[in-house]
Amino acid sequence: MTANLLILPVAAPLIVGLLALFFPKPSPARRGLVGIALGGLVALGVLLVARIVDDGALVLRLGGWALPYGIVLVGDTLSAIMVTLSGLTALSSLLYGSAERTCEREHPLRLPLLCFLLTGVNLAFLTGDLFNLFVAFEVMLLSSYALLTLEAKAGDSRQAWPYLTLNLFGSALFIAACGYTYGLFGTLNMAELSVRMNELSGDFRLTLLGAALAFVFALKAGFFPLYHWLPRAYPILPASTAAFFGGMLTKVGVYVLLRLFGTILPHDLEGLHRIVAWVGAATMFIGVLGAVSRQRVSEILTYHIASQIGYMGLALGIFTPAALAATILFLAHNILVKSSLFLVGGVIARAHGTDELARTGGLWRASPWLGVAFFVLAASLAGLPPMSGFWGKLYIVQAGFEDGRWVLGAMAAFAGILTLMSMLKILLACFWRGESEAPLRLDAGAGRMTLVCVAAAALSLGVGLAAGPATNLARHAADELHDRAGYAARVIGSNTTPHEDKTP
């Protein structure tokens, strides 16, 4: 019975989004409806995490079809964590967006598209089928294309072009890879794939397939050298949408890479793991150098997305259980912190009318709470103890050293210093400097937006202070992810679960 709950994170945003399309005029009631649904999703996510940690992964066969024929939804700990975080990010985006502008100024399509985006994201987290994953990605990408150009000004829509073309290319490769997978293994179910791939272990075709799939998701996550769409596309978004994009979208790619290497592909593809680790390290460095060189808050934050994706790739490539746990912890931390930083960046831009560092200043005096929120988030992103980012980075560096990857571990530690540097740049220019060149104007809307930022920062601080339970949860999720046989047994075993045979 509980397994049926797995459909809700996919179905609920879809239904709410359609409802919002039927009532196209933005109104407080419409916002309230979406908000209640998103809040419910967060609560459901927490419930699912608690349930799955106790009882193991949940499997839902859609329509009751037996395994090789139907699509399954699989909720393990990692999926449930991600579903919770996606709901949380969407909720903060909604609250912030509501604080930012009145209903008259809200674009009527923004909320429906956000809901459809969430549908795709959640389906990507929950699906147990490779082709269904493609569908989930396309639902997500189509909504994101639309959101990207929805509120862009005339000169900016061109920045969607690199994002669109690269993703179209990735999607074409994804379909082809699905075709080859089906040709090689006769199934697209992830659990069955992981069993049948064992028989082909060591075959170069398997490596090739793994490389193609990894390339697709690395592209969608924004890895070096194909990340240049990222710093182009995200700064043209309004802050509340940018928070969801920056916090969530690229992380879906990382999640799928985790799923691909942890659960589907055999674990002996060391060459591929090494490539992922070094590509991750390169992304980390290029991203952080880009961030240090930028002079606008939104651009600095966007380059940091690439940098942090690099961290995750590096840790994933090390591929010890400890490194996987570190990746998951870092992933969760980064979703929260990155989306909140975009929210703070939105307040900065609103207060000054610009977010260029040369023209900002005086915010510490004008809005100390915003300063505190930014300080907490920036320290967390840079990895200062005891913030949540510290633990993630510590475990990544530790996992690198334990595995004898001295260079990678040292690079991860050094990139943290550069991150701190670029965050200090924002802190000094926006908050510490006494007065700004641009006129500083904080209205009631900015106050409400600050409130959302403070709540998000408090949440991130809470994760950092509760590092013990968070680490345990991440380790549990990593162990589950790493246990290919257990995953396959759980999913394939669901074919014979008695609960539905009891129907009269």
Place this chain on the structure above:
Amino acid sequence: MNNQLDTAVLVAVLVAAGFYLCTSRRLLRVMFGFFILSNAVNLVILGVSGDPSGRRAPVIVDGAAVPSADPLPQALILTAIVIGFAVAAYLAVLVYRLYADRKVATLPAIFEGEPAPDSPAARESAEDAALRRAQREAAEARRAATDAGHGEGGHH
């Protein structure tokens, strides 16, 4: 042709043509390149369903087991076509919008003279643009309402 060499050659030709078009500077050619590319990868899936000669459509008649084509890749292609169509629609609209913004439809012209991050053009926030758009739309709506009122007397 039981190795489906024909399908493979067709896929190769289509992919080559699609890639060639995608490397063009003209937006329209890139668009058509992606259309061809998406059809090429659909053919890949059709190809993996195996040699169709001597097989029937996967419909069971009278419960008799006859060699039939694999239905799953066909379902996958159908899904991929529908999704590809939606993406194609978006792509076409984006190309049109890029053209409408600048009255040019080649990539160098569109990305040429990119405003520097600190230029006045970049400073104008998206929010202001949205506000102006809203005001314009409101004005148009008012005008339309008055026109309708003068014309044939409010039909709602």
